[in-house]
Amino acid sequence: MIRLSRYLKPYMWPAIFSVIFVFLQSLANLYLPTLMSDIVDTGIVKGDLPYIYKMGLWMLLVTLIAGVFTVIANYLASKVAAGFGRDVRNSMFAHVETFSLKEFDVVGTSSLITRTTNDIAQVEQVYMMILKMMTMAPLMCIGGIIMAVYKDAKLSLVLVVTLPLLIAGITVLAKKGIPYFKAIQKKMDRMNLVLREELTGIRVIRSFNRTKHEINRFDAANQDITQTSIKINQIMAAAMPLMMLIMNLSTVAIVWFGGLRINSGSMQVGDLMAFIQYAMQIMFSILMGAMMFIMIPRAQVSAVRVNEVLGIRPDIIDDAGREMKPEVEKERGVIFNDVTYSYPGAEKPALSHISFTARPGETTAIIGGTGAGKSTLLNLIPRFFDTARGSIRIDGRDVRDIPLEELRSMIGYVPQKxxxxxxxxxxxxxxxxxxxxxxxxxxxxxxxxxxxxxxxxxxxxxxxxxxxxxxxxxxxxxxxxxxxxxxxxAEINLLDDSFSALDYRTDARLRAELAKQTGESILIIVAQRVSTVLHADKIIVLDDGSVAGIGTHEELMGTCPVYQEIVASQLKKEELA
The missing domain is CATH 3.40.50.300 (P-loop containing nucleotide triphosphate hydrolases)
Incomplete structure (x- = not known):
């Protein structure tokens, strides 16, 4: 949470004024029992009605002032916390936008959603509590103790017994509850993951009659988080009766011993009433502090999760402003030079030693079997991934030396999905x-x-x-x-298997229009169907991540067995159809 506190800097003055108004509110609340004591001891006991009216109006005025201070303090605290939450969410979203696809795979989309919403909300809520209670709780506790001792030092010995009991009870409950707070965030990730998969895959689920299975799967995740929430609520439910028991027993003890001191003439009735209120203020301030210290560990878990995302260094670094390297290749076009790429944790490269040139005014087609690396190759051009070895150049410039915004503004991209x-x-x-x-x-x-x-x-x-x-x-x-x-x-158009759902007639018309309209731009098409790549100026055949052949349809039919096999298999299917 300390690392995230930098987002509070723009709201420093509202935060300071919020603390000041909480301080003033606390002083007003500490003054009220003394006013009540004076009304009882001076006004009621002596039957002085003008004094009662005078002090009653004064008490009402102090109460109204305390109410105004409370409203202002809460408004400022809410403004600070809400602004903090908004800024952290904006910062996280902007940071996530810099991630390559590798980071999305590592963290997980569902976890990113939970961290951006629920986790930030937890930290935001605790910061608001800190602004409202961090000043009030200690001040009410210390001020209450001072005023209680001032009213009757001997009777204050009751608090010496009850306060440690109250603190010990809160400590035990906090130790039991904190591990569950840590667990519930991860379980929420899991539930969001299951829910997201079910919503995005609803057609597949229904087509395979797996609705009941998915309901059971979600129910299992939901039950898991529910059981943890129940355990937390059970602990919190046990807290209030325990605290109230201690507080009520303390009140009984204060009334008992206070009555004895009144009988002996050592204390007045008004002072006893004020003492009881100060004792309640002390205990409630300890409860407020306990609530805060129970919530802080949960918020700390959330803050760690948020900081994990903000601390991720993207695999793809935007090189805007970096000193340009001299152009070593003057040939126009998109040039792959001995490019190799491996996915994290993969046993072998997805692409190995890929070299070719896609020139302006030409259609370059990429074809191959499933898993051959076609989409991976295309994704390297806009730097969704970076090459492990080799280089990709656009008009002589290495894509790693081009600022991302400039690079991607050069590209018109159609994803596979x-x-x-x-x-x-x-x-x-x-x-x-x-x-x-x-x-x-x-x-x-x-x-x-x-x-x-x-x-x-x-x-x-x-x-x-x-x-x-x-x-x-x-x-x-x-x-x-x-x-x-x-x-x-754009200068470069990348179409990743973008004709798969089109009929052959629409496919042919679209390719004909593309050929006329793209002019001097670079057109790279990934396709599964031979009919889509048949008339391309250059066809690159991929097989298991390597180039199996490069040429026109006619050239490949004579020199590339892999291409011949693809054509033969598809022609048979078309003839059967």
Missing amino acids: AVLFNGTVAENIRYGNEQASDEEIREAARIAQADEFISEMGEGYQSQIAQGGKNVSGGQKQRLAIARALVRK
């Missing part, structure tokens, strides 16, 4: 270029063969796309994703 966002069709296409005009959006949709089905939608380009594109088909999603990339008018 088309992703759409909640919003209109036009907003989804304009996601690729915020400055795109309506005419440019329509042109991109026309090239992507999406204009026809968009026109048939209820409101055309203003039709709403549901979250995740659930209200459009797979082929429509792919075409919208292609339009989004084309509206960018």
Whole structure:
């Protein structure tokens, strides 16, 4: 939590004033029992009604002032805590956006969601408690003890017995509860993971009739977190009766011994009443402190989890501002030079010694079997991963020497799994270029063969796309994703198996339009179907992470057995169809 306290710096003055108003509120609360004592001992005992009215009004005024101080202190504390939470969430989100895909795999998406929401909320809540109670609890405790001793030093010996009992009870309960606070956050990660998998995989779950299995799976995770929560609540439920028992026994003892001192003439009734209130203030301040120290360990666990994410150094470092290296390769295009890449923990490289050049004005196609490394190769260009060995150059510049924002602004990317966002069709296409005009959006949709089905939608380009594109088909999603990339008018277009859901006719028309429209840009297509790559200027055949052949369709048919096997297997399937 100390490391996160740097996010409180912009709110230093509201925090200071919050503490000041809590201090003033506490002083007012400590003054009230003394006023009540004076009313009883001077006004009621002597029957002095003007004095009772005078001191009663004064007591009411002090109460109102204390209420105003409380409202202001709570407002400022809430402002500081909410601002802190907002800034930490923004900082974490911005930091997570710098992660490569490797970091997402290490931490886990579900855990990142929990840490960004629940964990930060826990720390935010404790900081608010600290601002409100860190000043009040010690001041009320110390001030209450001073005032109690001032009222009757001998009667204060009752507190010498009861306060250690109260502190001992709180300590025992805290030791039992803290381990559960630590465990519950990890169990919440697990429940979020199961829930996320079930929501994103609902179609697969239903198609295999695994709904009951998934309900049981979620129930198991839910029961796990529920049992832990029940144990925490049981401990906290035991705390209040125990505390109230000690406090009530203390009150009985104070009244008993206080009555004896009143009978002996050593104490007045008003002083006894004030003493009881001071004792209650002391004990409640200890309870407040106990609540704070019980919550702090839980928040500390959350703070550690937040700091773990903020402390991750992304595998991909943005080299903006770094001294440029001299260009060693003047040839235009995307140039792979002996590139090797391995996934963390993999037994062998996903790509080995890949070398080729994708030139402007040409269509470069990549084909191969499942797991051959096609998507991995494409992901190295925008630096979703970094090469383990070798280099990738764009017009002579190593991609590692190009600032990420500049590099990715050069690229129009269509992922293997088309992703759409909640919003209109036009907003989804304009996601690729915020400055795109309506005419440019329509042109991109026309090239992507999406204009026809968009026109048939209820409101055309203003039709709403549901979250995740659930209200459009797979082929429509792919075409919208292609339009989004084309509206960018990028120097490099990367299409990762973006034709798989299209019929052969739409596939052919789309490729023909792409060939006409991309002009001098670099077009790299990953595909599974031979028909998609048939007319490419250059076809790169991957087999088990290595280049098995490079050439045109005709050249590969004569020189590459792997390509011949792919063509033969697909032709048979097409003929059977």
